[in-house]
Amino acid sequence: MIISVASGKGGTGKTTIATNLALSLKNCQYVDCDVEEPNGYIFLRPQIQESKTVYLPVPHVHLEKCSFCGKCAEFCQFNALAVAKENILIFPELCHGCGGCMVICPNSAITEENRSIGVVEKGKASHLEFVQGKLNIGEPMATPVVRAVKDEIDEEKIAILDASPGTGCPVIETISGSDYCLLITEPTPFGLYDLQLAVEVMRNLRIPFGIIVNRWGEGDSQLEDYCLKENIPILLKIPFSRDIAMLYSKGIPLVQAHPHWKANFLKLFEGIEERLGEATHHH
Ligand code: SF4
Ligand code: SF4
Numbered sequence: 001m002i003i004s005v006a007s008g009k010g011g012t013g014k015t016t017i018a019t020n021l022a023l024s025l026k027n028c029q030y031v032d033c034d035v036e037e038p039n040g041y042i043f044l045r046p047q048i049q050e051s052k053t054v055y056l057p058v059p060h061v062h063l064e065k066c067s068f069c070g071k072c073a074e075f076c077q078f079n080a081l082a083v084a085k086e087n088i089l090i091f092p093e094l095c096h097g098c099g100g101c102m103v104i105c106p107n108s109a110i111t112e113e114n115r116s117i118g119v120v121e122k123g124k125a126s127h128l129e130f131v132q133g134k135l136n137i138g139e140p141m142a143t144p145v146v147r148a149v150k151d152e153i154d155e156e157k158i159a160i161l162d163a164s165p166g167t168g169c170p171v172i173e174t175i176s177g178s179d180y181c182l183l184i185t186e187p188t189p190f191g192l193y194d195l196q197l198a199v200e201v202m203r204n205l206r207i208p209f210g211i212i213v214n215r216w217g218e219g220d221s222q223l224e225d226y227c228l229k230e231n232i233p234i235l236l237k238i239p240f241s242r243d244i245a246m247l248y249s250k251g252i253p254l255v256q257a258h259p260h261w262k263a264n265f266l267k268l269f270e271g272i273e274e275r276l277g278e279a280t281h282h283h
Pocket of ligand 2: 057058059075076077078079080081094095096097098099100101102
C-alpha cells in the first residue's frame with residue numbers, strides 16, 4: 001500500500017507525520033520524495049547502505065554530421081537547443097531528456113550522453129526501510145529524481161511517501177499512484193487557502209485523501225467548517241504544544257519521546273485501511 005503525505009505549503013509538519021506514522025507501523029518503508037530538501041533522515045537517522053546516481057540523458061550533437069537545419073531546436077518545446085550558423089547551443093538544465101531531438105534529426109547527428117542530476121540513497125533506520133532522493137544543488141529538474149526514488153518502492157511493504165511542500169510537478173509525480181494521501185495543514189487562514197489548492201489537485205488526480213491538522217488549537221474554526229462542508233475527513237489532530245515543538249527542533253520523533261502516540265498513528269492507519277476497504281466494496 002502506498003500512502004503519500006503532502007501539504008499545500010511548507011512548514012506544516014509534513015515530515016513529522018510521515019516519519020512518526022512510518023515508525024508506528026510494522027513492515028514499513030519510509031520514502032523521502034522531497035528531493036530538494038529531504039529532512040526525514042534528521043528524525044530517522046538511517047544507516048545508508050546503497051547509493052545510486054540518477055542520470056538524465058541530454059543530447060550531444062556531432063557537428064560534422066549536422067546540416068544546421070534547425071529541426072531539433074524547432075522540436076524542443078523546452079528551448080534546450082538553439083541552432084546558430086555553424087554551431088548548436090545546448091542548455092542541459094532546460095533539457096527534460098525526452099530524446100525527441102535525437103529521433104527527429106534527419107542526419108542522425110545527435111546521440112545522448114548522461115548528465116548526473118542527483119542521487120537515490122537506501123538504508124535502514126531500526127526496523128524501517130529508508131529511501132531518499134537528493135537533487136544536486138542548483139539543479140532544476142526534480143521530477144526524474146522523484147521517479148527514481150519511487151522505483152525503490154517495495155510493494156510488499158507499506159510505503160510512506162514524504163512529498164515536497166506545495167502542489168508543483170514533483171508533488172504530482174510523488175502522489176500519483178498512491179492509494180491514499182494525507183494532507184497536512186494548520187488551522188490558520190493561510191493554511192486553509194493552500195489546503196484548498198491541494199484538495200483540488202487530489203480531486204483531479206482522483207486520489208482518496210484525508211486531512212491531518214497540526215498545531216490544532218492555535219487558530220479558528222474555519223478549517224473545520226470547510227472540511228465539514230466539503231465532506232473531507234479530519235483523521236487526526238495534533239495539538240499545539242511547546243513540548244512537541246521542542247522535540248521537533250531537536251530532531252526527536254514524537255513516538256520515540258511519547259510512545260503512547262504510536263497508538264494514535266496506528267489508529268490513523270487502520271482508519272485509512274477501513275476507508276479504502278469501503279471504497280473497494282462500493283465499486
Ligand atoms: S536536427 Fe540534426 S541536422 Fe538539423 S540542426 Fe539539429 S542536429 Fe543538426
Ligand atoms: S531531449 Fe527533448 S528536451 Fe532535451 S533537448 Fe532534445 S528535444 Fe529538448
